[in-house]
Amino acid sequence: MRASRIENSKEIHISGAEGIYEFYELEKFLKKFFKRAIEHPKGLPDKIVFTLEKIKEEIQPVEALSVKTVFCESSEEAQKVINEHLINLGISEKAITVAWSVIKGQKMRGATLIDYLTAERLEPDKERGVRVSRIQMDKKRRMQVLKKIKNLSSEPQRVIEAVTIASKVAFCPEVVAEICVSDNPDYTTGYIASKEHGYLRITNIKKQGENTGGRAFFVKTPLDIEKLIKFLEKTPVVVL
Ligand code: PML
Incomplete structure (x- = not known):
């Protein structure tokens, strides 16, 4: 929808x-x-x-990322924590700068794909970006995540959807990490996600009232970009 x-x-x-x-x-x-x-x-x-599509392919199982909340007092502190994490994952400073400028700048429906070393933007359509789709979280896992974030989010369904997306993205061997800031001006918790550290919810990732936001995926090159986009947008997965 x-x-x-x-x-x-x-x-x-x-x-x-x-x-x-x-x-x-x-x-x-x-x-x-x-x-x-x-x-x-x-x-x-x-x-x-509303779009309804019959899924004919096999639904691929994907392991859910672990979920943790990192409490930051301000967007400045959040940005520092995030940048340190991304640098520890080997992501270059210029790639991080490009990610922040896309997230804080133009509004994209999908994600930008950034070469984690050269900072080149690789998504073929820079306005639309890449949209992660055909995803579902298994009921048992959903219950576990809801328990974990109890009293920590005003919108638990938003967290479930974000963990589902992040788990599909992190499953891709080409993806080093993801950063996400909600474009909802009232939702100020975002996340960084990676295979190494799981899904780290970051409070106060932006200031209340800011309506910018977006997603950036840091990827390793060389890569088959069409294959990666096809997996993210079209392959049905269930997050277990
Ligand atoms: C959370 O873990 O609290 C969810 C952050 C997701 C932000 C993206 C969105 O707007 O859905």
């Missing part, structure tokens, strides 16, 4: 949701997603798009 508003003749994304379900569950989830779209704090959307 994708809900958007039209502002100054431009379509602005306001909420979205997705999952992999059995046929008999569809009606229940369509209603749930519709409710989410129309109950958004920003008010009614101008457009809601």
